[in-house]
Amino acid sequence: MCCAGAFLFALAPTAHAEDASSPVEVHGFVSQGFIKTTENNYLADSKRGSFEFAEVGVNFTKSFTDQLRVGLQLFTRDLGPIGNYTPQLDWFYLDYRFWDWLGIRAGRTKLPFGLYNETNDIDSARVPILLPQSVYPITSRDYLLAQTGAELYGRVPLEGAGSLEYRAYGGTIYLDTTASASTIARLTVPYVVGGRLIWQTPLEGLQVGGSVQAIRLDLDYQPPAALVTKLQMDGSLPADFRGPLKIEAPVLLTVGSVEYQTGDLLLAAEYSRWRAKLESPIQVLVADTDTVSERGYLMTSYRTAPWLSPGLYYSVFFKDVDHRSGRDAYQHDVAATLRFDLTDHWLLKLEGHYMHGTGALASAQNDNQPTKTLAADWGLLLLKTTAYF
Amino acid sequence: MLALGALAWLTALGSFPGASAVAGETEFRVIVDPDNSTTSAPRELLAEAFLKTSTRWPDGELIRPVDQRPESTARKGFSQSVLKRSVGAIRSYWQQRIFSGRDVPPPELDSDDAIVRYVSEHRGAVGYVSASTRSGRTKVVTVK
Numbered sequence: 445m446c447c448a449g450a451f452l453f454a455l456a457p458t459a460h461a462e463d464a465s466s467p468v469e470v471h472g473f474v475s476q477g478f479i480k481t482t483e484n485n486y487l488a489d490s491k492r493g494s495f496e497f498a499e500v501g502v503n504f505t506k507s508f509t510d511q512l513r514v515g516l517q518l519f520t521r522d523l524g525p526i527g528n529y530t531p532q533l534d535w536f537y538l539d540y541r542f543w544d545w546l547g548i549r550a551g552r553t554k555l556p557f558g559l560y561n562e563t564n565d566i567d568s569a570r571v572p573i574l575l576p577q578s579v580y581p582i583t584s585r586d587y588l589l590a591q592t593g594a595e596l597y598g599r600v601p602l603e604g605a606g607s608l609e610y611r612a613y614g615g616t617i618y619l620d621t622t623a624s625a626s627t628i629a630r631l632t633v634p635y636v637v638g639g640r641l642i643w644q645t646p647l648e649g650l651q652v653g654g655s656v657q658a659i660r661l662d663l664d665y666q667p668p669a670a671l672v673t674k675l676q677m678d679g680s681l682p683a684d685f686r687g688p689l690k691i692e693a694p695v696l697l698t699v700g701s702v703e704y705q706t707g708d709l710l711l712a713a714e715y716s717r718w719r720a721k722l723e724s725p726i727q728v729l730v731a732d733t734d735t736v737s738e739r740g741y742l743m744t745s746y747r748t749a750p751w752l753s754p755g756l757y758y759s760v761f762f763k764d765v766d767h768r769s770g771r772d773a774y775q776h777d778v779a780a781t782l783r784f785d786l787t788d789h790w791l792l793k794l795e796g797h798y799m800h801g802t803g804a805l806a807s808a809q810n811d812n813q814p815t816k817t818l819a820a821d822w823g824l825l826l827l828k829t830t831a832y833f
Numbered sequence: 834m835l836a837l838g839a840l841a842w843l844t845a846l847g848s849f850p851g852a853s854a855v856a857g858e859t860e861f862r863v864i865v866d867p868d869n870s871t872t873s874a875p876r877e878l879l880a881e882a883f884l885k886t887s888t889r890w891p892d893g894e895l896i897r898p899v900d901q902r903p904e905s906t907a908r909k910g911f912s913q914s915v916l917k918r919s920v921g922a923i924r925s926y927w928q929q930r931i932f933s934g935r936d937v938p939p940p941e942l943d944s945d946d947a948i949v950r951y952v953s954e955h956r957g958a959v960g961y962v963s964a965s966t967r968s969g970r971t972k973v974v975t976v977k
Contacts, residue, residue, distance in 0.1 A: 471931045501932065503934065510895045544886070554934060563929045563932065566928060566929060566932040568928045568932075569928035570929075599887075609886075649917060649918075706917060707919055707922070708919045710922075747922065750920075788924075
C-alpha cells in the first residue's frame, strides 16, 4: 500500500509551489425555517407550528498545491427533537488528486448516494426546502450523510460517449447515542462501503447513474427487566441471561438516478430500494426481520427569472414492498415550491405539500399513537430563509 | 418527451464563430495566458475547465479558470454559450460543491481589465472578457 502510494505520487504531475500561498476559502450559511402541518406532527411539533428548523454551517478550504487540498466544515442544527444546536465537525478531509481520473480523499467525507445526498442540508443549492423525503429522509442525516474513512474518485472521458464519474468509499460512521432510546445501550457501525457511478451522456446536461451502499449497525439492546423475568420464568430465556442482547442490522441501499439540466430547467427522477435485516441471537426477545422498502420521486424546477424559481415534485415511499396496504404502509407526497433569490446571498422559500399516508410519521412525535390511527390526508407548509456566502 | 427532445435540439444548435462567441446580444472573447500553446479550445474543454471537472490543458499545464462577477454581461453570455446553463444554475452547482466539500469555484474578478491582468500573469490561466476589451498580453483563442 505504501509502495503503491509512493509510485502514484511519483507518476503524478509536479505540484506548483505558488499554490502554497493560496488563501483559505471561507464559506458559510445560516438558515431559519418554520414548519406547520394541518394534521399530525411531522419532524417537529408542527401541528401548532414550529421554528425548530434551523441550520448553521461554516467551512474552510485550503489548497497547499494544485493537487493537495484540505477542508473542514462545522455544522449545527435544530430539527424538532434532533440536533438541538449541538455543534459537530460535519466533514473534514485531505484530498490528493493525482489526475482527473484518480483522486483520493481521507477523513470524514459526505456519502455520494444518489444525486443529492451530499447536498441534503444545503438549502442554497436547490429549489425545494425538503428534498423528496422518500430517498433523502432528513431525519436519517446522521446515518446517511457522511462516513469516516477513505474514498477514491475520478472522471474518465469516454471519447465521443460522454464521461464516467466514479466514487468508491469505505469506512465507518460515528453515531452519538446519547439521545437514543434508553433500551439501546450501544450503537456502532463496523463498516459502511459503497460507490456511485454516473454516466454523463453525450447529450449535454443528461446524466444517468447508480449508487449502492452497504452498512451494518450493531446494537446492544437491553430488554426491559420485567420481560426478561417473565421469559426466564417460563423457561424460554436462559436463567443466566443478563443482557444486553447483541443485534446486527445489515442494510443495503441502492438507487438509480437520472437528471437532465439545460439552461434554467432541471428534471430529475430516482428509484431506490433499501433492504434492512435484523439478526438477533435470541428470537423470543427480538425476532429476525428482513424488509425491503421502496422509494422514488419525479422532480422539476425552472428558473423563470433570476429572482424566482418554482419547483414541483412527487415522491412515494413504501415501508415494505410485501405490505403496501393501510395508511401507515406508504407516504405519497406532492410538493410545490417557490424560491425567491432576494440578493446574491439571501433567499426565501415557500413550500406546500399534500400528503397521503402516514408512513413517514413517527408515533413518538404524535403522543405515541400508532401511525395507522393518524390522519391519512394532511398538509404541510414550510417557510425558510437562508443567507450564505 | 417531445419537449425534452426539442430542448436538446435547440441546445445543440449553439455555434461559436471566429475568436468571439455570440449569445443573444452578448459577445465575449476567451483569453489565455501568452505562453499557452493553445490557439483554439473545444467548448467542452472550456466548460469542464470552468466547472473544474478537467484540470489540465492538453500539454499538462494546470488550468486556472477565472470568472467575472455574476452580474456581468460577459459572464451571462459565457455561461449560456459555453457552460450551457444560466449563471444561477452555475451558482447552484458551486453551492453544492462548496458545502459538500468537493471543491471551490474559480476566483471572481470585478472587471475585464482585472481578468486580462490575471490571465496575463498566471500560467495556465483562462478567462473571458467583453468582445470590445483590449486583450493586452493575453492570447485570444477560438472556441470550437
